[in-house]
Amino acid sequence: MNMKLHLALLGALLLTGCQALQTDSDKNNLGSTVNVMSDYRSHATSALDRSESSYPYMWDRIAAEMQLPTPNDPDVIAFRDWYIKHPKYLRTVTERATPFLHLISEEIDKRQMPMELVLLPIVESAYNPNARSHGNAVGLWQFLSVSGQRYGLKQDYWYDGRRDVVSSTQAALDYMAQLNAYFGGDWLNSVAAYNAGEGRIQSAIDINKAKGKSTDFFSLNLPRQTMEYVPRLMALADVIKNAKKYGIDLPKVPNHPYVRLIDTHGQIDLRTAAEQANMSLPELKRLNPGLSRNTTSPKGPNHLLVPVGVADELELALAEMAPQKRMRSDSDLIAVGDDSNVSATGDGSRSQTASSIAVHHKVKRGDTLWTIASAYGVSEKDLMKWNRLTKKKLKSGQVLVVNAPVAAKKAKLAIAKANKSKRYEVRRGDSLTSIAEKFQIKVNDLVRWNGLGHNHLKPGQTLTVRLDDSGV
Incomplete structure (x- = not known):
C-alpha cells in the first residue's frame, strides 16, 4: 500500500461523520419512494423463526447472513489489510457495539436487508452513539439535525433522537430502504448515497449513462470520501466473513438480546430508574445516550433501553411508582407542565410548587421567548400564560416571571449561556x-x-x- 493511502486510512478510521456530505436537496429527491418503509416492514419476518443455537456468537451469525459479494477492488483490499493489521480496532468497536449488535441485527433481519448494514455504524461512528462529526452529524448513524427531523428524530432541550440507538436505527434503515428503492435495488449505490446524498450519486450515474459507461458504484466519479466509504464497509464485511482465513480472533459476543426497550409511563429521574434497576447512573445513560439530562423528557418519548434481565421488573416498578417519587427535588430539570408537579390556577396559569421556583428574568437585548423558554426548560406557551402576554414580541428591560423547574441560580446560569x-x-x-x-x-x-x-x-x-x- 502506498504511503498516501496508508495515511488516508488511518485518518478515515479515526474520524466520524461520514454522512456530512449529504445535502437537504439530495434527500428531497426521493419522491415516490417515501412510502417504501411500509413495504419493508410488511415483509418482516419473525426473529423467533431463527434458532440462536445455530450461531452462538453474533459475529458468526452476522457473517452467515451477509448477502453482498466482496468486490475485487484495490481500495477494498487496502482497507481489508488495514483491519487485519489492527485487530485492536475491531475489539474496541465490538466492545462499544456489544449491547446493540443483537438489537440492530434483528431490525435488519426483519426488513430482509443485507446484514452488511450492521457494520455501517463502524464506518460512520465506530459504534459511538455520542460521536459528532466536523459537519455536526450526530450518533451511531450520523444524522444531521435537519435530516434527523425529516426521519422523525425528535431533538429538543431534553432529548436528541439522533443519539437514541433504537430510534436512530429505525430512521437510518427507513432511509436506506428508500435509497435502495430509488436506485433499483443496487445496494452499493444506496450505501454511497447514504454518505453523499442520492442527488450526487444519481448525477454521477446520469453522466456515465450519457457516455455509455457502466453505472455500478466502482465506475462512478464521486468525491474521495464517498469512494472510500463503500470500500471500508465491504472490507469490514470481508474480514468478518473470513476472520479465520485472515487469522482474526473476533470477540465472542453471545447471540442473544442484551437490552430491551421499556415504557417509563411518564417522566422519570434517571437516578431513580437506575436505583430501581440496581444499576449505576452512568450505566443507564450509556444505554440511553439520547437523553440530554438526568431525566427523561416531560413530553416524551417515554421509554428507556435497559438490560433484559431487569426490564420486566423495572417496567412494573415504574408503572406502580407514585408520581411524587418519580422526580427528585434536586433533578437537573423537573418539568413544569407535568400535572404531578404543578397545579393550575384559576386564570389558566400555573402556580409555583416545591418542584419549581419563581424566577424573575429581565429581558436583555436579543432575548426571545424561545431562547428564554429553552434556557429555563419551559415552553413558550407557558411563558406567555404566566405573564399574560398576547404577543411574542419582547422589550429590553421587561421583567418576566418564570416558574423555573430548577433553582434560580442554575436557571440564571442557563439563561446566561443561552445569551452567548x-x-x-x-x-x-x-x-x-x-x-x-x-x-x-x-x-x-x-x-x-x-x-x-x-x-x-x-x-x-x-x-x-x-x-x-x-x-x-
Whole structure:
C-alpha cells in the first residue's frame, strides 16, 4: 500500500461523520419512494423463526447472513489489510457495539436487508452513539439535525433522537430502504448515497449513462470520501466473513438480546430508574445516550433501553411508582407542565410548587421567548400564560416571571449561556441551511436574529449566531 493511502486510512478510521456530505436537496429527491418503509416492514419476518443455537456468537451469525459479494477492488483490499493489521480496532468497536449488535441485527433481519448494514455504524461512528462529526452529524448513524427531523428524530432541550440507538436505527434503515428503492435495488449505490446524498450519486450515474459507461458504484466519479466509504464497509464485511482465513480472533459476543426497550409511563429521574434497576447512573445513560439530562423528557418519548434481565421488573416498578417519587427535588430539570408537579390556577396559569421556583428574568437585548423558554426548560406557551402576554414580541428591560423547574441560580446560569452569541462571516458556498446545521440552530431563528427577510447571503457578510446552552 502506498504511503498516501496508508495515511488516508488511518485518518478515515479515526474520524466520524461520514454522512456530512449529504445535502437537504439530495434527500428531497426521493419522491415516490417515501412510502417504501411500509413495504419493508410488511415483509418482516419473525426473529423467533431463527434458532440462536445455530450461531452462538453474533459475529458468526452476522457473517452467515451477509448477502453482498466482496468486490475485487484495490481500495477494498487496502482497507481489508488495514483491519487485519489492527485487530485492536475491531475489539474496541465490538466492545462499544456489544449491547446493540443483537438489537440492530434483528431490525435488519426483519426488513430482509443485507446484514452488511450492521457494520455501517463502524464506518460512520465506530459504534459511538455520542460521536459528532466536523459537519455536526450526530450518533451511531450520523444524522444531521435537519435530516434527523425529516426521519422523525425528535431533538429538543431534553432529548436528541439522533443519539437514541433504537430510534436512530429505525430512521437510518427507513432511509436506506428508500435509497435502495430509488436506485433499483443496487445496494452499493444506496450505501454511497447514504454518505453523499442520492442527488450526487444519481448525477454521477446520469453522466456515465450519457457516455455509455457502466453505472455500478466502482465506475462512478464521486468525491474521495464517498469512494472510500463503500470500500471500508465491504472490507469490514470481508474480514468478518473470513476472520479465520485472515487469522482474526473476533470477540465472542453471545447471540442473544442484551437490552430491551421499556415504557417509563411518564417522566422519570434517571437516578431513580437506575436505583430501581440496581444499576449505576452512568450505566443507564450509556444505554440511553439520547437523553440530554438526568431525566427523561416531560413530553416524551417515554421509554428507556435497559438490560433484559431487569426490564420486566423495572417496567412494573415504574408503572406502580407514585408520581411524587418519580422526580427528585434536586433533578437537573423537573418539568413544569407535568400535572404531578404543578397545579393550575384559576386564570389558566400555573402556580409555583416545591418542584419549581419563581424566577424573575429581565429581558436583555436579543432575548426571545424561545431562547428564554429553552434556557429555563419551559415552553413558550407557558411563558406567555404566566405573564399574560398576547404577543411574542419582547422589550429590553421587561421583567418576566418564570416558574423555573430548577433553582434560580442554575436557571440564571442557563439563561446566561443561552445569551452567548458570536459573529460568523459568510463564506463562498454558504447557505442559511448549511450555517444553521453548523451551529445546530434553526434557519428561521438565523433569519430573525439578522433581519434577513428574503435577502441572499453574500461572502464576507457578518451574521449574529446565538448559541444554546450546549456550548456549541
